Amino acid sequence: MSNLVDPILRWYDAHARDLPWRRPTASAWSVLVSEFMLQQTPVSRVLPVHEAWLDRWPAPADLAAEASGEAVRAWGRLGYPRRALRLHAAAVAIVTDHGGVVPDSYDALRGLPGVGDYTAAAVAAFAYRQRQVVLDTNVRRVLGRAVAGVEFPARSVTKAERGVAEALLPADPPTAATWSVAVMELGALVCTADRPKCPFCPVVETCAWQAAGRPAYDGPPRPLQTYAGTDRQCRGRLLAVLRDAPGSVTKDRLDAAWDLAEQRDRCLVSLLDGLVVAVGDRYALP
DNA sequence: GATTCGTGGTT
DNA sequence: TAACCAAGAAT
Numbered sequence: 001m002s003n004l005v006d007p008i009l010r011w012y013d014a015h016a017r018d019l020p021w022r023r024p025t026a027s028a029w030s031v032l033v034s035e036f037m038l039q040q041t042p043v044s045r046v047l048p049v050h051e052a053w054l055d056r057w058p059a060p061a062d063l064a065a066e067a068s069g070e071a072v073r074a075w076g077r078l079g080y081p082r083r084a085l086r087l088h089a090a091a092v093a094i095v096t097d098h099g100g101v102v103p104d105s106y107d108a109l110r111g112l113p114g115v116g117d118y119t120a121a122a123v124a125a126f127a128y129r130q131r132q133v134v135l136d137t138n139v140r141r142v143l144g145r146a147v148a149g150v151e152f153p154a155r156s157v158t159k160a161e162r163g164v165a166e167a168l169l170p171a172d173p174p175t176a177a178t179w180s181v182a183v184m185e186l187g188a189l190v191c192t193a194d195r196p197k198c199p200f201c202p203v204v205e206t207c208a209w210q211a212a213g214r215p216a217y218d219g220p221p222r223p224l225q226t227y228a229g230t231d232r233q234c235r236g237r238l239l240a241v242l243r244d245a246p247g248s249v250t251k252d253r254l255d256a257a258w259d260l261a262e263q264r265d266r267c268l269v270s271l272l273d274g275l276v277v278a279v280g281d282r283y284a285l286p
Numbered sequence: 287g288a289t290t291c292g293t294g295g296t297t
Numbered sequence: 298t299a300a301c302c303a304a305g306a307a308t
Contacts, residue, residue, distance in 0.1 A: 034304080035304065035305095036305095037304090038303085038304040038305090039303095039304070039305045039306070040291090040292085040293095040302090040303060040304085040305060040306095041292085041293075041294095041303065041304085042293095042294085042295075042302090042303045042304095043303085043304080044295085045293080045294070045295085045303090046304090077292080077293060077294080078292080078293075079291090079292030079293040079294085079303095080291055080292050080293085080305090080306090081291090081292070082291060082292095082306090082307090083291090083292095083305090083306085086306080086307095113306095114305090114306065114307090115306085116305060116306045116307080117305090117306090118304075118305060118306085119304085119305075119306085122304070134304090136304045136305080137302095137303075137304075137305085138303095138304065139304090155287080155288085156287070156288095181304095184304060187304090188303090188304080193301085193302065193303085194296095194297090194301080194302085195297095222301095223288085223289085224300085224301095225300085225301075225302075226300095227292075227293080230292095231290095232290080232291070232292060232293095233292080233293090235291090235292080236292050236293070239292090
């Protein structure tokens, strides 16, 4: 793993996408919003929602002043709408506990609702140019291939992985921050999960997976991700009705969104934990 | 540590 | 076409 860093930094300099949250003028809030939206959602779908979000709520205090339901509505169809609730809660916490300024320490960031290890490290690195180990699915895949020689990393982050990432991280904080985003970008654009573009990879000559003949993944199969007919889909349908309605709706409107009454009612109840509120005999976003 | 939390593009 | 996957977090 001796010299992955320089070639990847050079590659990034030449090939990085121009994303709004990466521009020098982007605020830490813009970075934080992008990280919430990018949790399990592709960049192309995040772009328009992120832009509208920052136009409407340029600072944490602007969002914190709104009802949480407005965040859920503006979230649109990005998926996992509880992220919208958590982002709203994070904005409130930033105003309450941090003077309205997105905190710059890993620990303070990690304490915000919806901010786990990845997001805390990413915001500290990308918004504040700190030296942080940023381990997302892209970085894990790139290092897994380039260093460990495996097609896909383990289910959860191992100590060995973290050790490799720490060892590679440049000592100089701004360079480390650029390195972190550069490895992620390489994973997103070249060292992709399927059909990786190895001929265009800046480290193809030192890649352990390449040297081993690109052996196929032989670990435990990942659980199947079904969606059609699940409670998750049902909840999505119910929430879509509420997002698209200006105010509250009758239960009839929700009933029309899903055929199976038993499943529909179960899902509605599960949404009442914060994503939906009952208003008399009607339902609305919070 | 395994499960659960949406949605749509791609192949 | 059905399967896979996309800058994770909370429980």
